[in-house]
Amino acid sequence: MTSPRPLTVVVYSQIEDLRTQVRTAVGRRAAPGMGRIDWVETANYSQLRNQLDSGDIDLVILDGDAQPSGGIGLCRQFKNEITDCPPIIVLLAREQDRWLAAWCQAEATIVRPIDPVLAANTVAEVLRAHASAIPVVR
Template sequence: MSTSAKEYSVLIYSHQPEVIEKIQNAIGPRPSETATIEYLSATDYDDVLAAVDKYSLDLVIFDGEAQPMGGLGAVRQLRDEAETIPKSLVIVARSADQWLGAWSGADAVITHPLDPIQTGKRVVELLEQ
């Protein structure tokens, strides 16, 4: 029996292209039998807003260490500014910063270093909710 995978659109926000690449590599193009991912990226908050307005995104992944606007502040501001927003995941540097994810309104928070199995699993859970 063949299972067809649903394609999801995921935006990754970070000012560092190498961080965007690490996040994509941790998740992969097909993190489960039921999900494939098309990635977009944004290097500043204005790009995030434009992408949310232009595309039907399923998830936005925010780098908590992004500059000049960090991912936590970007999630919170996006929740205040956009009429409809996709699910959100913030990646923070330290476990102690997870409470900031709740403050930001993110749907989920994970910490560096990214474990590919756990990261992919969490992304799929968010996408399939």
């Protein structure tokens, strides 16, 4: 039996502690049977855009309150600009902002403070849904 391929997940926030919280909450595998997660941390827009341009990203987690480029606006931008944009989860400070995540076309949200069980389940669900989607042929 072959092991599942590693998954590359980018987490974007200018706050190092928040990036660490996300990595720690989700862990090295989001769920049993899934591939190991290779975490890539980015602290600014140019680092994030370079990672997205590489095309080898399975999931992006954006801090909705990042400064100066917030994850909510970036999510909307990427969904409208990048062909076959990877799935995006937005970290929110308030439950009430879920409507913004829907507007920006995010696949899911994680509300702070981060609950490790919910965070890992959310990441696993989004990765599974993306893996089972029919590929876009252009």
